[in-house]
Amino acid sequence: MAAAARFAGAKIPQQKEMKGLLLGKYEIGKILGHGTFAKVYHARNMKTGESVAIKVMATKSKIFFVMEYVKGGELFNKVAKGRLKEEVARKYFQQLISAVSFCHARGVYHRDLKPENILLDEDGNRKVSDFGLSAISEHIKQDGLFHTFCGTPAYVAPEVLVRKGYDAVKVDKWSCGVILFVLMAGYFPFHDQNAMAMYKKIYKGEFRSPAWFTLELIRLLTRLLDTNPEIRITIPEIINNKWFKKRV
Template identity: 75%
Template sequence: MSAATTSTRKEGDGLLLGRFEIGKLLGHGSFAKVYLSRNIKTNESVAIKVIDKEKIMKGGLISHIKREISILRRVRHPNIVQLFEVMATKSKIFFVMEYVKGGELFNKVAKGRLKEEIARKYFQQLISAVGFCHARGVFHRDLKPENILLDEDGDLKVSDFGLSAISEQIRGDGLFHTFCGTPAYVAPEVLGRKGYEAAKVDIWSCGVILFVLMAGYLPFHDQNIMVMYKKIYRGEFRCPRWFSPELTRLLKRLLDTNPESRITIPEIMENKWFKKGFRNVKFYLEDDKLCSVKEGGEIEDDGIDYSSDQSSYSETEAESEARRRKGPTSLPRPASLNAFDLISFSRGFSLSGLFEDGVEESRFVSRVPVSKIIPKLEEIGQDVKFTVRKKDCRVSLEGSREGVKGPLTIGVEIFELTPSLNVVEVKKKAGDKGEYDVFFERELRPRLQELMHTDQPGESSNPPSDTE
């Protein structure tokens, strides 16, 4: 075992890989911790993201990590947090990144709205960075003040490309289809899940950010997430009286619900309000080559090439083995539900209980995780002597008794509305409608009651933040 490997056992002690002095913890998530560090040879401060390899392999996320590295290689820009190098040991992956001292833009906005010239400067730098990303075929897809940092000179740095995509991932229809982003900043076409242009989605998010910088609050907000989605879909927002007419016109074009007519990056850069005091960033783009450091025993080769520039990745043997170890009881994450489908069939926008009883189908919102919903459905099926069949987040309850139109069969499917809320859809797949109605009222509804989410007075329906 190398001395470097020994030094990684305690990320906070001694030298990391013989070169970096590890300091205070800056932040942490489910799979990684970020430490302030110092390169002892150059005395340069850096941020080192330490990723637990076992956790990401169990979650099948190696491909995700490699894709993030590939993306960061493409976007070396003064207003984007830079990735310097990637290293790996048997148990850890290390991202050595630029250390940005000023903290999140969110913390600055949380104190109140900004002066127009300051907000304009940040917006100019944001558009410069986003335009550069788009020109390199990279789309962020989760732009928000929490993912924008400020350096010691007060300049903006875009960070967190974990949800980013590259042009090679576009489907045959020329669109992206992944539901992602943060609800208050996400474009209406993403929520609609009919496919979207990722560049247009980033521009919408930039518009929300500009509004927040200038107003000190969100353009689309409500404690009930469904009402907020409706406002986003309709583009219902009002500019405060202190916004200039030029800024108001720009925001209306940025927050245009029609992506086809939404303003483009070149058009933004020609906008009168935007151009005031704008200085186009000129910089030297160095060689993109990023190497996974594997020198003379400093770190141990784990057989994974983190410097790969492929846009898509097949499952590695290690990932496959990790997936097999999880066993058949592991439940997949449910599909994201089209929020506007929910709006179209809901009576009002409360998330309480059963919000629709259709002719042969019903839906309700639940805070109960999938890992408990499916066993409950199995229990119900066994009690009424129905055959239970499962596939992913779908459960089928099949009766054995011949009815008027054959055996009654009921399908249940679980969708994700937010990270903390699921929608459960129950519908008749086969059999007589009358028999289904009786069975639903007598057996299913009473038993499913405990899974239903009912808003309590004063309870917020907002999803938890990324930091929770």
């Protein structure tokens, strides 16, 4: 995960003025990306010459994060060109599970895993980013569950949709399953132009695997995309899965 620094209350130029120096230290460059709540800029540390990414939040308090600059861009950019080879998809999925396991072991739950939030460094390694919707164990309610409705529609777990509380560990695993399907198929397992129709497919777990999926992969996806979170595959089970462990 990329390290981040937070500075609240600093005077930050508006988007049209985001050029020149920030805090007299960072030379601001081009926009790398933007979302609903923030914009990310490429910047350079004037003292060290190091490239960084600066995330500017759309808040009155002018909060921003200085983060590691990951040169390879988003995993989404690779998937947008078409499905990946199985060995490449497996490598990326292995790294994703490793990162998610690391977070969960420390009481951090992402809740918005998707290819747009997975970055590629210059060595081809994956880095999970954008923890804007993440939660920590201290946020769990007395019933042991989270109740905030969040996530990206195509990747959201069915138990989130019913709004009765959910285990964020199991929600992240569902999203990992959707990501794996997308890497291997090049399209979503649950898709419809109508959002409500798509949610119904997610709730029912209705998806079809393409002909090139192996039986081992289908079995893993079936466990990951089990609509019953209580019997959804666990991280240790994923790590010991035959398809997951397969070497080229």
